[in-house]
Amino acid sequence: xxxxxxxxxxxxxxxxxxxxxxxxxxxxxxxxxxxxxxxxxxxxxxxxxxxxxxxxxxxxxxxxxxxxxxxxxxxxxxxxxxxxxxxxxxxxxxxxxxxxxxxxxxxxxxxxxxxxxxxxxxxxxxxxxxxxxxxxxxxxxxxxxxxxxxxxxxxxxxxxxxxxxxxxxxxxxxxxxxxxxxxxxxxxxxxxxxxxxxxxxxxxxxxxxxxxxxxxxxx
Amino acid sequence: xxxxxxxxxxxxxxxxxxxxxxxxxxxxxxxxxxxxxxxxxxxxxxxxxxxxxxxxxxxxxxxxxxxxxxxxxxxxxxxxxxxxxxxxxxxxxxxxxxxxxxxxxxxxxxxxxxxxxxxxxxxxxxxxxxxxxxxxxxxxxxxxxxxxxxxxxxxxxxxxxxxxxxxxxxxxxxxxxxxxxxxxxxxxxxxxxxxxxxxxxxxxxxxxxxxxxxxxxxxxxxxxxxxxxxxxxxxxxxxxxxxxxxxxxxxxxxxxxxxxxxxxxxxxxxxxxxxxxxxxxxxxxxxxxxxxxxxxxxxxxxxxxxxxxxxxxxxxxxxxxxxxxxxxxxxxxxxxxxxxxxxxxxxxxxxxxxxxxxxxxxxxxxxxxxxxxxxxxxxxxxxxxxxxxxxxxxxxxxxxxxxxxxxxxxxxxxxxxxxxxxxxxxxxxxxxxxxxxxxxxxxxxxxxxxxxxxxxxxxxxxxxxxxxxxxxxxxxxxxxxxxxxxxxxxx
Amino acid sequence: xxxxxxxxxxxxxxxxxxxxxxxxxxxxxxxxxxxxxxxxxxxxxxxxxxxxxxxxxxxxxxxxxxxxxxxxxxxxxxxxxxxxxxxxxxxxxxxxxxxxxxxxxxxxxxxxxxxxxxxxxxxxxxxxxxxxxxxxxxxxxxxxxxxxxxxxxxxxxxxxxxxxxxxxxxxxxxxxxxxxxxxxxxxxxxxxxxxxxxxxxxxxxxxxxxxxxxxxxxxxxxxxxxxxxxxxxxx
Numbered sequence: 048x049x050x051x052x053x054x055x056x057x058x059x060x061x062x063x064x065x066x067x068x069x070x071x072x073x074x075x076x077x078x079x080x081x082x083x084x085x086x087x088x089x090x091x092x093x094x095x096x097x098x099x100x101x102x103x104x105x106x107x108x109x110x111x112x113x114x115x116x117x118x119x120x121x122x123x124x125x126x127x128x129x130x131x132x133x134x135x136x137x138x139x140x141x142x143x144x145x146x147x148x149x150x151x152x153x154x155x156x157x158x159x160x161x162x163x164x165x166x167x168x169x170x171x172x173x174x175x176x177x178x179x180x181x182x183x184x185x186x187x188x189x190x191x192x193x194x195x196x197x198x199x200x201x202x203x204x205x206x207x208x209x210x211x212x213x214x215x216x217x218x219x220x221x222x223x224x225x226x227x228x229x230x231x232x233x234x235x236x237x238x239x240x241x242x243x244x245x246x247x248x249x250x251x252x253x254x255x256x257x258x259x260x261x262x263x264x265x266x
Numbered sequence: 267x268x269x270x271x272x273x274x275x276x277x278x279x280x281x282x283x284x285x286x287x288x289x290x291x292x293x294x295x296x297x298x299x300x301x302x303x304x305x306x307x308x309x310x311x312x313x314x315x316x317x318x319x320x321x322x323x324x325x326x327x328x329x330x331x332x333x334x335x336x337x338x339x340x341x342x343x344x345x346x347x348x349x350x351x352x353x354x355x356x357x358x359x360x361x362x363x364x365x366x367x368x369x370x371x372x373x374x375x376x377x378x379x380x381x382x383x384x385x386x387x388x389x390x391x392x393x394x395x396x397x398x399x400x401x402x403x404x405x406x407x408x409x410x411x412x413x414x415x416x417x418x419x420x421x422x423x424x425x426x427x428x429x430x431x432x433x434x435x436x437x438x439x440x441x442x443x444x445x446x447x448x449x450x451x452x453x454x455x456x457x458x459x460x461x462x463x464x465x466x467x468x469x470x471x472x473x474x475x476x477x478x479x480x481x482x483x484x485x486x487x488x489x490x491x492x493x494x495x496x497x498x499x500x501x502x503x504x505x506x507x508x509x510x511x512x513x514x515x516x517x518x519x520x521x522x523x524x525x526x527x528x529x530x531x532x533x534x535x536x537x538x539x540x541x542x543x544x545x546x547x548x549x550x551x552x553x554x555x556x557x558x559x560x561x562x563x564x565x566x567x568x569x570x571x572x573x574x575x576x577x578x579x580x581x582x583x584x585x586x587x588x589x590x591x592x593x594x595x596x597x598x599x600x601x602x603x604x605x606x607x608x609x610x611x612x613x614x615x616x617x618x619x620x621x622x623x624x625x626x627x628x629x630x631x632x633x634x635x636x637x638x639x640x641x642x643x644x645x646x647x648x649x650x651x652x653x654x655x656x657x658x659x660x661x662x663x664x665x666x667x668x669x670x671x672x673x674x675x676x677x678x679x680x681x682x683x684x685x686x687x688x689x690x691x692x693x694x695x696x697x698x699x700x701x702x703x704x705x706x707x708x709x710x711x712x713x714x715x716x717x718x719x720x721x722x723x724x725x726x727x728x729x730x731x732x733x734x735x736x737x738x739x740x741x742x743x744x745x746x747x748x749x750x751x752x753x754x755x756x757x
Numbered sequence: 758x759x760x761x762x763x764x765x766x767x768x769x770x771x772x773x774x775x776x777x778x779x780x781x782x783x784x785x786x787x788x789x790x791x792x793x794x795x796x797x798x799x800x801x802x803x804x805x806x807x808x809x810x811x812x813x814x815x816x817x818x819x820x821x822x823x824x825x826x827x828x829x830x831x832x833x834x835x836x837x838x839x840x841x842x843x844x845x846x847x848x849x850x851x852x853x854x855x856x857x858x859x860x861x862x863x864x865x866x867x868x869x870x871x872x873x874x875x876x877x878x879x880x881x882x883x884x885x886x887x888x889x890x891x892x893x894x895x896x897x898x899x900x901x902x903x904x905x906x907x908x909x910x911x912x913x914x915x916x917x918x919x920x921x922x923x924x925x926x927x928x929x930x931x932x933x934x935x936x937x938x939x940x941x942x943x944x945x946x947x948x949x950x951x952x953x954x955x956x957x958x959x960x961x962x963x964x965x966x967x968x969x970x971x972x973x974x975x976x977x978x979x980x981x982x983x984x985x986x987x988x989x990x991x992x
Contacts, residue, residue: 056659058587061646063750064513067371071444073753074509075759077519078447095521099563106556113555115548118969119787122832122847124548125971139962143845147960217797327866330897330907337911342821408818408858437761445759454768461772465780478850479788480859483780494772527767534775543831544861545848550783616835620827620865691865694840698868703903705866 139219141238145227148220152228155206160232167204168197171232175262180239182262183229184247187221189213190256205256212253218244297376298366299651300384301432303734305363306644308391310727312355315398317720319348324713328706338402346413347401353411353491354422355394357632360640361499362387365433365452367647368502372449374441378432386428393421409470411488416471423463430456447522448502454530455498462490478545482538489537492631494530500599500639501529504572504592507642511589512579514754518571525567532561539610543619558610565603572596587662591642594670598634602627616692622705623684626677633719634673641669641726648733653745657732664725672719676712683708790851793963802961805855806953813953816912816946818858825906827862828871828957842879844872844959849966852959867906875958890951891927891943899933912947915939 115121116128155167162169170176175197176183188210194203209216209224216224222241229236323345325332333339370377397414400406405415412419434453437445466487469475475483505522509515516522538546539554576583576593583589605627609618618624645662649655656662683705690701792801806814817823830844838844848871853859862869876884882900883889892899895913897906913927918940925948926940935941943951 055655058585058645058656058662059659060649060655060745060747061511061586061588062747064511064582065509065753066750067374067510068442069753070506070509070515071372071442071446073515073755074446074519074522075444077515078522092520095524095566098566099524102560102563106559109559110549110552110556113548113552115552115969117547117549119547119783119790120850120966121548121969122545122849122966123969123971124552126548126969127972128969130972147845215797220797326907327905330905334908335910340820340909340911341907342824343819345824346821404819406819406821408821408823408860410823410863413821443759445761445764450764450768454771457768458772461776465776469780469784474857475784475788477787477790477853477856478859478861479780479783480853481861482783486775486779490772527771530768530771531774534772535779538779540863541861543835544829545850545853547783547787547850550779553779620863622864622866624863687865692837694837698841699901699903702866702905706905709905 139223141223141226142230144220144223145225148224149227151214152224160228162197164200166202168195168200168202170228171234173197173234176228177234177236179266180237180243181247181265183225183236184221184239184244185251185257185262185265187225188244188248189251189254191258191262192256193258195259208256210248210253218242218248293376294370294374295650297379298370300379301377301387302363302366302647302651304384304387305359305366306648306730307734308387309356309359309363310730312351312359312391312394313723314720314727316348316352316356317716317723319344319351321713321716321720323348324709324716328709328713337404343402343404343406346406347398349411350401350414351394351398353632354397354414355391357496357636358390358426359387360644361455361496361636362429362433364499364503364640364643365456367643368448368506369433369436369452372442372446372506373436373439375436375439377436378439380432383429383432386425386432389421390425390429393418393425396421407471409466409484409487411491412466412470412484419463419467419471423460423467426456426463427460430460446506447526448506450526451498451502451505454526455495455502458490458498458530458534459495462487462494481541481544482546482550485537485540486534487537490534492628492636493533493536496632496636497533497599498529500595500636501568503639503643504596504599507588507592507646508572508575508579509753511586511592511646512575512582513751514575514579516571517574517578521567521571525564525571528560528567529564532557532564536561536606539606540619540624542610542615555611558607561603562607565600565607569596569600569603573600587645587666588642590666591638591645591669594673595635595639595642598630598638598673602630602635605630617688618684619688621684621687621691622680622708623688626680626684629680630673630677634677638669638673641665644730648730649745652733652736654733654736655745656729658729661725661729665722665729668718668722668725672715672717672722675715675718677715679708679711679715683712787850790854792854793851793961793965795961802963803852803854803959804961806956809949809952810956811953813946813949813951813956814856814858816950817953818860820909820950822870823860823862825862825864825866826868826870827865828869829861830869830871830959838869841868842876843869845875846959846962848959849963851963851966870954870957872959873957874955875960887951887955888927890954891947892929894947894950895927895929895941896933899929909947911944912950913941913943915941 113124115124115126118126118128121128152170156162156170157167160170168175175186175195186206188208190206190208190213192205194201196202207213209221218241221244222239225239225244228234229239322333322339323341326334326341326344330341337343366377393414397418400415400418401413405417406413407416407419414422433456437449437453465483469483470480470487474480505516535557536554538550539558542551542554544551573596576589576596579589583593608614609623609627645656686708687701687705690696690704792803794801805811828848830838830846830848832847833839839846852871873884878885889900891913893901893906894909896908896910897904898908915935916939918938922940923942925942927942929935929941
């Protein structure tokens with residue numbers, strides 16, 4: 048016979064405080080608020096109703112203000128497609144972009160822009176880089192080959208074209224790389240805008256690499 | 267299920283009242299014995315195994331050289347294994363056992379014997395064992411909270427559906443005409459989890475969707491697993507055992523319906539608040555935050571009822587083991603739900619996102635809320651299944667104190683580690699290794715908490731073994747218990 | 758709640774709302790996202806992982822690296838990820854297009870790894886050198902004192918040197934170094950994992966995603982002579 052031994056603690060056999068049937072019956076009545084089972088309903092339902100309404104309101108306002116236009120590609124909560132200008136871009140830092148692009152150029156011109164004496168001209172302190180915008184843009188667009196003097200040294204090599212017919216870089220990219228090169232390693236050139244690159248590219252189209260003489264004819 | 271004769275008198279008003287007034291409630295408890303004892307036995311085994319793995323993982327976090335060179339015990343695999351064993355081994359067996367008890371008792375009629383259901387329980391546990399081995403040998407899926415290999419996951423879904431159908435059938439076979447809120451929480455949970463798991467299997471495991479839609483589905487699944495399944499079963503237990511033990515009706519019970527629906531709706535929309543700042547559409551992040559704000563409605567409705575009822579009967583809350591655990595679980599529910607809200611936006615989010623603090627919240631939900639509620643229920647129902655009292659009162663006390671302190675220690679240490687981590691990550695000049703060094707003492711404290719919790723569970727497992735063994739050996743004298751009184755109708 | 762059919766319908770509707778609203782709607786709206794083809798270099802971004810790196814991703818998953826490492830760079834407004842060198846820009850959905858298992862991670866017990874293949878060396882942490890990664894995996898204490906990352910010696914094997922030492926052999930300080938006549942080289946899994954890590958880089962700026970940024974609404978022109986200063990623009 049396994050009733051609770053007097054030596055045992057009551058926690059070894061929990062006693063039910065109510066039958067299941069009465070739990071059902073009493074709570075069914077409470078849930079429907081029948082008049083003979085009222086329990087403290089005076090203020091609470093109104094307060095709760097108010098609370099629920101406020102929360103719904105707050106949540107709705109939050110979603111509306113931070114929906115980013117419900118655009119699946121938007122990650123800025125304040126993005127509003129109605130205000131977005133077609134084709135507008137996030138602000139790009141030309142120096143940062145140019146630095147990334149420079150990895151290609153460093154193959155020849157070296158990471159510090161010093162070049163390889165006798166083989167590849169330096170970019171640091173180069174009069175071609177720091178000088179006329181017209182010339183340096185042309186060099187990058189169409190390339191440069193044949194003998195050339197840079198910072199007192201002579202070079203005779205072939206720089207590939209990065210514009211049409213060559214690597215096909217966009218005007219933006221060319222403007223970033225040129226801005227970077229013109230303002231790094233002590234160079235004090237001006238920044239190059241994409242519009243300027245476009246203007247010159249439209250002018251010259253696709254052509255064979257420049258020679259030193261042809262470039263010197265350009266102002 | 268064939269034509270199994272029902273073992274209860276057809277519902278007539280006098281017969282129902284008569285049968286229900288008898289505490290020993292022979293036919294119902296007898297019908298529950300097979301599934302519940304099987305489930306609780308497995309649950310206890312997996313609890314110890316899972317906590318052992320969790321301890322290894324917690325130890326490695328601050329002492330990486332511990333068991334360092336063994337591939338199948340590397341930190342990542344042990345951590346994934348611990349989570350899966352605790353969730354699908356301990357958690358599901360305990361929740362289903364609890365579900366059987368609640369639905370069986372509240373339906374008032376014996377649960378149909380269902381051999382296929384018992385086989386399904388066995389298959390569920392074989393799948394968990396297979397999953398454990400699979401993760402440790404390197405077949406993990408890397409889906410959070412669903413890392414078991416794809417070859418065991420379908421077994422889980424099929425087994426769960428069979429067991430779930432068995433449980434839902436109690437509604438049809440019921441003797442009481444009313445349906446109590448606890449029954450809806452369990453049945454809702456069964457339906458919700460079956461849907462969650464099906465979607466996860468289809469859209470994540472077998473036909474993975476493209477890109478970060480996976481992250482969204484995974485977040486939906488993890489949150490649903492914890493709150494729409496484990497949380498729902500825990501609330502079912504809390505809503506039932508408070509009036510059952512205290513003998514007084516729940517206060518503000520008219521809020522129960524609002525609580526149930528708001529809980530269900532808003533927890534479905536949660537999970538994605540963890541993805542704020544991540545590579546998912548910003549509207550999804552905002553909706554997650556809005557859902558967390560709205561979940562306050564559920565917290566308030568449920569918390570108000572539960573906490574005020576417990577406070578009113580504070581005396582019995584302290585002396586009854588079931589109510590001690592239920593009280594702890596109820597407080598953990600409120601704390602965890604509020605923590606969820608306050609860490610989903612603004613400064614709270616900035617300090618806690620992607621830190622240990624998020625783990626503390628998951629931990630509190632599963633261990634502080636669900637597991638403690640399950641323990642409370644188990645302390646009530648095991649004597650009625652075993653037809654004898656618990657073997658040792660001392661072990662019950664050890665279990666409660668060690669579990670409660672363990673949960674608090676783990677939760678607090680993870681939360682503090684996370685807040686420190688979050689604050690320091692916001693300072694770009696602090697190197698990452700400095701931040702890591704700062705968390706190590708807290709991680710050591712966390713490991714201490716896991717040890718404490720494990721000690722409690724060993725006490726529990728021993729007590730359970732001692733109590734159930736005579737039952738399993740076939741020695742079952744009838745337990746004599748007096749009639750339970752009527753629930754107080756007035757306040 | 759005694760009416761079963763109504764309540765059952767409600768239980769269904771409850772999860773149907775979030776399944777439709779979160780799962781289905783996102784799958785419909787961007788589950789079909791395609792790579793972006795850059796006209797300048799005719800490549801489709803995001804780039805796909807080369808073969809060995811793709812195998813390495815599987816190693817990353819099964820070892821549970823996602824337990825401690827995230828792979829999602831957050832924006833500069835809310836986090837210091839970009840300042841820490843974890844990436845040039847916020848991670849966008851399209852970056853994860855080719856991944857059959859997206860491992861965003863949820864804890865930063867270790868740093869974010871989304872761009873670890875593009876991280877610049879910091880002092881003696883040579884993230885761009887595979888040898889550093891091998892040493893770090895062999896035992897993280899070799900390269901990062903005080904780290905709590907687990908050691909992965911099982912991604913390497915010790916074998917007798919036959920003829921010449923292998924070019925893949927690790928140079929490890931005592932007491933980790935191999936005994937005389939032996940060398941420590943990575944296994945296939947180790948090589949695959951490091952190949953994966955070295956290929957983790959999201960450096961392409963998608964034009965569509967970059968354009969979806971906040972634009973200050975145009976302020977009306979203040980009449981000349983207005984005294985009060987403009988409020989600082991919120992970043």
